[in-house]
Amino acid sequence: MSTEIKKFKITIDGQTTEVMPGTSILEAARQIGGKSVPPAMCYYKPLESSGGRCRTCLVEVSKGSEADPRPMPKLVASCRTGVMDGMEVKNLTSEKTQEGRKAVTEFLLVNHPLDCPVCDQAGECHLQDLGYEHGVQATRTDFERRTFEPEDIGPYIKLHMNRCILCARCVLAANQLTEEREHGILFRGDHAEISTYLNKALDNDFIGNVIDVCPVGALTDRTARFASRVWFTKPMNASCSCGKCSGKAVLWMKGDEIVRVTARKDQYDEVEEWICNECRFDRKELSQWTIEGPRHISRHSVISLNHYQKPADEHTLLSNSHAKEISTADGQKTEN
Ligand code: SF4
Ligand code: FES
Helix, strand or coil, X not given: CCCCCCCEEEEECCEEEEECCCCEHHHHHXXXXXXXXXXXXXXXXXXXXXXCCCCCCEEEEEECCCCCCCCCCCCEECCCCECCCCEEEECCCCHHHHHHHHHHXXXXXXXXXXXXXXXXXXXXXXXXXXXXXXCCCCCCCCCCCCCCCCCCCCCCEEECHHHCCCCCHHXXXXXXXXXXXXXXXXXXXXXXXXXXXXXCCCCCCCCCHHHHHCCCCCEEEHHHCCCCCHHHCEEEEEECCCCCCCCEEEEEEECCEEEEEEXXXXXXXCECCCCCHHHHXXXXXXXXXXXXXXXXXXXXXXXXXXXXXXXCCCCCCCCCHHHHHHHHHCCCCCCC
Protein backbone atom coordinates (compact mmCIF):
# COMPACT_ATOMS: atom_id res chain seq x y z
CA MET A 1 0.00 0.00 0.00
CA SER A 2 1.51 3.30 -1.04
CA THR A 3 1.35 6.17 1.44
CA GLU A 4 1.01 9.58 -0.09
CA ILE A 5 3.62 12.07 1.10
CA LYS A 6 2.02 15.22 2.47
CA LYS A 7 3.33 18.28 0.69
CA PHE A 8 4.34 21.46 2.54
CA LYS A 9 2.61 24.73 1.83
CA ILE A 10 4.84 27.78 1.52
CA THR A 11 4.00 31.40 0.73
CA ILE A 12 6.67 33.60 -0.80
CA ASP A 13 5.94 37.28 -1.36
CA GLY A 14 2.23 36.49 -1.07
CA GLN A 15 2.30 33.65 -3.62
CA THR A 16 1.58 30.15 -2.36
CA THR A 17 2.83 26.82 -3.65
CA GLU A 18 3.17 23.25 -2.38
CA VAL A 19 6.47 21.41 -2.34
CA MET A 20 7.82 18.06 -1.23
CA PRO A 21 9.35 17.94 2.27
CA GLY A 22 13.09 18.58 2.06
CA THR A 23 12.76 21.25 -0.64
CA SER A 24 14.76 24.41 0.00
CA ILE A 25 13.12 27.84 0.08
CA LEU A 26 15.11 28.78 -3.03
CA GLU A 27 13.82 25.80 -5.00
CA ALA A 28 10.28 26.54 -3.82
CA ALA A 29 10.73 30.12 -5.04
CA ARG A 30 11.92 28.79 -8.41
CA GLN A 31 8.77 26.68 -8.55
CA ILE A 32 6.75 29.90 -8.19
CA GLY A 33 9.11 31.70 -10.58
CA GLY A 34 9.18 35.34 -11.55
CA LYS A 35 10.48 38.16 -9.46
CA SER A 36 10.39 36.41 -6.11
CA VAL A 37 13.28 34.06 -6.90
CA PRO A 38 16.32 35.11 -4.84
CA PRO A 39 19.65 35.45 -6.68
CA ALA A 40 22.22 32.69 -6.11
CA MET A 41 25.96 33.10 -6.53
CA CYS A 42 27.14 29.80 -5.06
CA TYR A 43 24.11 27.47 -5.19
CA TYR A 44 24.01 25.50 -8.45
CA LYS A 45 21.34 22.83 -8.72
CA PRO A 46 23.27 20.43 -10.97
CA LEU A 47 26.13 20.37 -8.43
CA GLU A 48 25.59 18.30 -5.32
CA SER A 49 26.14 20.10 -1.98
CA SER A 50 26.53 23.54 -3.54
CA GLY A 51 25.27 26.62 -1.71
CA GLY A 52 25.62 28.15 1.73
CA ARG A 53 28.72 30.19 0.97
CA CYS A 54 27.85 33.55 -0.56
CA ARG A 55 24.69 34.71 1.27
CA THR A 56 23.20 36.46 -1.78
CA CYS A 57 20.08 34.31 -1.45
CA LEU A 58 19.13 35.67 1.99
CA VAL A 59 15.40 35.96 2.69
CA GLU A 60 13.21 36.90 5.63
CA VAL A 61 11.09 34.14 7.17
CA SER A 62 8.14 36.01 8.66
CA LYS A 63 6.36 32.83 9.79
CA GLY A 64 8.36 29.70 10.64
CA SER A 65 5.58 27.16 10.14
CA GLU A 66 1.97 26.40 10.94
CA ALA A 67 3.06 24.56 14.09
CA ASP A 68 5.46 27.31 15.21
CA PRO A 69 4.47 30.61 13.58
CA ARG A 70 7.24 32.66 15.17
CA PRO A 71 9.36 34.55 12.63
CA MET A 72 13.00 33.55 12.30
CA PRO A 73 15.14 36.10 14.12
CA LYS A 74 17.67 36.60 11.30
CA LEU A 75 17.68 36.48 7.53
CA VAL A 76 18.32 32.93 6.30
CA ALA A 77 20.17 31.52 3.29
CA SER A 78 17.26 30.29 1.16
CA CYS A 79 19.40 27.76 -0.72
CA ARG A 80 20.18 25.90 2.50
CA THR A 81 16.97 26.36 4.51
CA GLY A 82 14.27 23.73 4.16
CA VAL A 83 10.61 24.59 3.74
CA MET A 84 8.30 23.93 6.72
CA ASP A 85 4.56 23.47 6.33
CA GLY A 86 2.80 26.84 6.45
CA MET A 87 6.03 28.85 6.19
CA GLU A 88 5.83 32.45 4.99
CA VAL A 89 8.82 34.07 3.33
CA LYS A 90 9.55 37.56 2.12
CA ASN A 91 12.07 38.27 -0.57
CA LEU A 92 11.05 41.09 -2.83
CA THR A 93 8.58 42.42 -0.28
CA SER A 94 11.06 42.64 2.59
CA GLU A 95 13.10 45.75 3.08
CA LYS A 96 15.27 43.79 5.52
CA THR A 97 16.10 41.28 2.77
CA GLN A 98 16.94 44.03 0.30
CA GLU A 99 19.17 45.72 2.88
CA GLY A 100 20.85 42.38 3.64
CA ARG A 101 21.48 41.74 -0.05
CA LYS A 102 22.91 45.19 -0.44
CA ALA A 103 25.33 44.50 2.43
CA VAL A 104 26.33 41.12 0.94
CA THR A 105 26.94 42.78 -2.43
CA GLU A 106 29.13 45.38 -0.78
CA PHE A 107 31.02 42.63 1.03
CA LEU A 108 31.57 40.62 -2.18
CA LEU A 109 32.85 43.75 -3.87
CA VAL A 110 35.37 44.55 -1.12
CA ASN A 111 37.99 42.53 -2.96
CA HIS A 112 36.48 42.09 -6.41
CA PRO A 113 38.02 44.54 -8.90
CA LEU A 114 35.65 46.73 -10.89
CA ASP A 115 37.31 45.74 -14.15
CA CYS A 116 34.15 44.90 -16.10
CA PRO A 117 35.36 46.95 -19.11
CA VAL A 118 38.21 44.46 -19.64
CA CYS A 119 36.60 41.32 -18.24
CA ASP A 120 35.33 38.62 -20.62
CA GLN A 121 32.52 37.77 -18.22
CA ALA A 122 30.99 41.25 -18.46
CA GLY A 123 27.40 40.99 -19.62
CA GLU A 124 27.06 37.50 -18.15
CA CYS A 125 28.43 38.13 -14.66
CA HIS A 126 26.14 37.54 -11.69
CA LEU A 127 28.13 39.92 -9.51
CA GLN A 128 27.78 42.60 -12.16
CA ASP A 129 24.00 42.08 -12.13
CA LEU A 130 23.94 42.11 -8.34
CA GLY A 131 26.10 45.24 -8.17
CA TYR A 132 23.85 46.84 -10.74
CA GLU A 133 20.74 46.21 -8.66
CA HIS A 134 22.07 46.51 -5.13
CA GLY A 135 25.53 48.03 -5.34
CA VAL A 136 26.55 51.26 -3.68
CA GLN A 137 28.56 53.85 -5.53
CA ALA A 138 31.53 54.11 -3.20
CA THR A 139 33.54 51.68 -1.13
CA ARG A 140 33.79 52.09 2.63
CA THR A 141 37.00 50.15 3.00
CA ASP A 142 40.42 51.75 3.23
CA PHE A 143 42.30 48.48 2.75
CA GLU A 144 43.88 47.57 -0.55
CA ARG A 145 42.16 44.81 -2.51
CA ARG A 146 43.73 41.37 -2.42
CA THR A 147 46.26 40.72 -5.17
CA PHE A 148 47.75 37.44 -6.38
CA GLU A 149 50.64 36.25 -8.49
CA PRO A 150 49.28 35.19 -11.90
CA GLU A 151 48.99 31.41 -12.09
CA ASP A 152 48.96 29.29 -15.24
CA ILE A 153 46.33 26.55 -14.90
CA GLY A 154 46.61 25.21 -18.42
CA PRO A 155 46.12 26.13 -22.08
CA TYR A 156 42.33 26.44 -22.06
CA ILE A 157 41.31 28.16 -18.85
CA LYS A 158 42.39 31.56 -17.59
CA LEU A 159 42.34 32.13 -13.84
CA HIS A 160 41.98 35.67 -12.48
CA MET A 161 42.14 34.95 -8.79
CA ASN A 162 41.42 38.54 -7.76
CA ARG A 163 37.93 38.19 -9.28
CA CYS A 164 37.11 34.99 -7.39
CA ILE A 165 34.39 35.14 -4.75
CA LEU A 166 35.22 31.67 -3.37
CA CYS A 167 31.83 30.18 -4.17
CA ALA A 168 33.48 26.75 -4.69
CA ARG A 169 31.30 25.86 -7.68
CA CYS A 170 34.39 25.12 -9.80
CA VAL A 171 35.80 22.84 -7.12
CA LEU A 172 32.52 20.92 -6.90
CA ALA A 173 32.27 20.72 -10.71
CA ALA A 174 35.82 19.37 -10.96
CA ASN A 175 35.08 16.92 -8.15
CA GLN A 176 31.85 15.69 -9.60
CA LEU A 177 32.57 15.75 -13.35
CA THR A 178 36.15 14.63 -13.67
CA GLU A 179 37.99 11.56 -12.48
CA GLU A 180 40.72 13.38 -10.63
CA ARG A 181 40.42 16.59 -8.75
CA GLU A 182 43.40 18.76 -9.47
CA HIS A 183 42.44 22.06 -7.95
CA GLY A 184 40.79 23.37 -4.85
CA ILE A 185 40.65 26.16 -2.32
CA LEU A 186 44.02 26.51 -0.67
CA PHE A 187 44.65 28.39 2.57
CA ARG A 188 42.05 29.98 4.80
CA GLY A 189 40.12 33.22 5.39
CA ASP A 190 41.61 36.28 3.74
CA HIS A 191 44.37 34.15 2.20
CA ALA A 192 42.05 31.59 0.60
CA GLU A 193 42.58 31.10 -3.13
CA ILE A 194 41.70 28.76 -5.96
CA SER A 195 44.79 26.99 -7.14
CA THR A 196 46.06 23.83 -8.78
CA TYR A 197 48.03 21.80 -6.31
CA LEU A 198 51.71 21.89 -7.26
CA ASN A 199 50.77 23.93 -10.34
CA LYS A 200 49.38 20.89 -12.11
CA ALA A 201 47.50 21.88 -15.28
CA LEU A 202 43.79 21.17 -15.48
CA ASP A 203 43.48 18.76 -18.38
CA ASN A 204 40.47 16.53 -17.77
CA ASP A 205 37.98 15.98 -20.60
CA PHE A 206 35.20 17.87 -18.81
CA ILE A 207 37.19 20.45 -16.88
CA GLY A 208 36.09 23.26 -19.26
CA ASN A 209 32.73 23.22 -17.47
CA VAL A 210 34.30 25.12 -14.57
CA ILE A 211 34.17 28.16 -16.87
CA ASP A 212 30.40 27.84 -17.22
CA VAL A 213 29.75 27.43 -13.50
CA CYS A 214 31.94 30.35 -12.39
CA PRO A 215 29.51 33.19 -11.58
CA VAL A 216 32.16 35.86 -12.14
CA GLY A 217 35.13 36.32 -14.48
CA ALA A 218 37.61 34.36 -12.36
CA LEU A 219 37.64 31.43 -14.80
CA THR A 220 37.31 32.35 -18.47
CA ASP A 221 37.86 30.63 -21.81
CA ARG A 222 41.40 31.24 -23.02
CA THR A 223 40.49 30.33 -26.61
CA ALA A 224 37.96 33.19 -26.66
CA ARG A 225 39.94 35.67 -24.61
CA PHE A 226 39.24 39.28 -25.58
CA ALA A 227 37.72 38.03 -28.87
CA SER A 228 34.48 39.99 -28.51
CA ARG A 229 32.17 41.54 -25.96
CA VAL A 230 29.43 38.99 -25.39
CA TRP A 231 26.66 41.40 -26.42
CA PHE A 232 28.19 41.71 -29.90
CA THR A 233 27.87 37.96 -30.48
CA LYS A 234 24.80 35.95 -31.48
CA PRO A 235 24.07 32.76 -29.51
CA MET A 236 22.96 29.81 -31.66
CA ASN A 237 21.86 26.33 -30.57
CA ALA A 238 24.03 23.80 -32.37
CA SER A 239 24.87 20.12 -32.11
CA CYS A 240 27.53 17.75 -33.31
CA SER A 241 28.07 14.01 -33.08
CA CYS A 242 30.43 13.73 -30.17
CA GLY A 243 31.49 10.48 -28.55
CA LYS A 244 32.22 12.05 -25.17
CA CYS A 245 29.23 14.32 -24.48
CA SER A 246 25.76 15.00 -25.87
CA GLY A 247 27.27 17.41 -28.43
CA LYS A 248 24.52 19.95 -27.65
CA ALA A 249 26.04 23.37 -27.20
CA VAL A 250 25.61 27.08 -27.81
CA LEU A 251 27.82 28.73 -30.41
CA TRP A 252 28.47 32.43 -29.82
CA MET A 253 28.84 33.76 -33.36
CA LYS A 254 30.22 36.91 -34.87
CA GLY A 255 29.24 36.73 -38.53
CA ASP A 256 30.37 33.27 -39.64
CA GLU A 257 33.03 33.05 -36.97
CA ILE A 258 32.52 30.92 -33.87
CA VAL A 259 33.93 33.09 -31.12
CA ARG A 260 33.11 30.79 -28.20
CA VAL A 261 31.34 27.53 -27.43
CA THR A 262 29.47 27.02 -24.14
CA ALA A 263 27.03 24.55 -22.66
CA ARG A 264 23.31 25.32 -22.87
CA LYS A 265 22.02 27.03 -19.75
CA ASP A 266 18.57 27.59 -18.27
CA GLN A 267 17.00 30.78 -16.93
CA TYR A 268 19.01 30.49 -13.72
CA ASP A 269 22.22 30.21 -15.74
CA GLU A 270 22.63 26.58 -14.76
CA VAL A 271 24.04 24.13 -17.30
CA GLU A 272 21.46 21.81 -18.85
CA GLU A 273 24.00 19.28 -20.14
CA TRP A 274 27.75 19.32 -19.51
CA ILE A 275 29.92 19.45 -22.63
CA CYS A 276 33.42 18.07 -23.19
CA ASN A 277 36.61 20.05 -23.78
CA GLU A 278 36.78 19.02 -27.43
CA CYS A 279 33.37 20.56 -28.23
CA ARG A 280 34.15 23.65 -26.17
CA PHE A 281 37.71 24.44 -27.19
CA ASP A 282 38.53 22.62 -30.43
CA ARG A 283 35.38 22.74 -32.59
CA LYS A 284 35.49 26.29 -33.87
CA GLU A 285 34.62 25.53 -37.53
CA LEU A 286 31.02 25.91 -38.70
CA SER A 287 31.35 22.71 -40.77
CA GLN A 288 31.76 20.78 -37.51
CA TRP A 289 28.31 21.75 -36.23
CA THR A 290 24.66 21.48 -37.24
CA ILE A 291 22.98 24.79 -36.46
CA GLU A 292 19.54 24.33 -34.88
CA GLY A 293 18.55 27.99 -34.58
CA PRO A 294 18.95 31.13 -32.45
CA ARG A 295 19.24 30.66 -28.68
CA HIS A 296 17.01 32.79 -26.51
CA ILE A 297 18.85 33.90 -23.37
CA SER A 298 16.12 33.90 -20.77
CA ARG A 299 18.02 34.66 -17.60
CA HIS A 300 17.66 38.03 -15.97
CA SER A 301 20.81 39.88 -16.94
CA VAL A 302 22.08 42.99 -18.63
CA ILE A 303 22.81 40.81 -21.67
CA SER A 304 19.17 39.80 -22.11
CA LEU A 305 18.26 43.49 -22.00
CA ASN A 306 20.95 44.17 -24.57
CA HIS A 307 21.63 47.57 -23.11
CA TYR A 308 22.78 49.05 -19.85
CA GLN A 309 19.54 50.47 -18.60
CA LYS A 310 18.02 49.85 -15.22
CA PRO A 311 15.44 47.03 -15.59
CA ALA A 312 11.85 48.16 -15.23
CA ASP A 313 11.17 45.33 -12.79
CA GLU A 314 14.12 46.24 -10.60
CA HIS A 315 14.24 43.96 -7.54
CA THR A 316 13.93 46.59 -4.87
CA LEU A 317 11.05 47.18 -2.56
CA LEU A 318 10.79 50.91 -2.56
CA SER A 319 10.43 51.50 -6.28
CA ASN A 320 8.65 48.28 -7.15
CA SER A 321 4.91 48.64 -7.54
CA HIS A 322 4.43 44.87 -7.68
CA ALA A 323 6.09 44.56 -4.26
CA LYS A 324 3.81 47.26 -2.86
CA GLU A 325 0.76 45.49 -4.23
CA ILE A 326 1.75 42.24 -2.55
CA SER A 327 2.60 43.98 0.70
CA THR A 328 -0.74 45.70 0.80
CA ALA A 329 -2.63 42.49 -0.02
CA ASP A 330 -0.62 40.81 2.70
CA GLY A 331 -1.79 43.36 5.22
CA GLN A 332 1.78 44.55 5.82
CA LYS A 333 2.81 48.14 6.06
CA THR A 334 4.76 49.32 3.04
CA GLU A 335 7.56 51.78 3.62
CA ASN A 336 7.75 54.44 0.96
S1 SF4 B 1 36.99 30.55 -9.51
FE1 SF4 B 1 34.84 31.10 -9.95
S2 SF4 B 1 33.70 29.16 -9.62
FE2 SF4 B 1 35.72 28.92 -8.64
S3 SF4 B 1 35.39 29.54 -6.49
FE3 SF4 B 1 36.12 31.35 -7.59
S4 SF4 B 1 34.24 32.42 -8.23
FE4 SF4 B 1 33.65 30.34 -7.68
S1 FES C 1 23.27 30.97 -3.10
FE1 FES C 1 22.66 30.61 -1.06
S2 FES C 1 24.40 31.09 0.09
FE2 FES C 1 25.07 31.32 -1.95
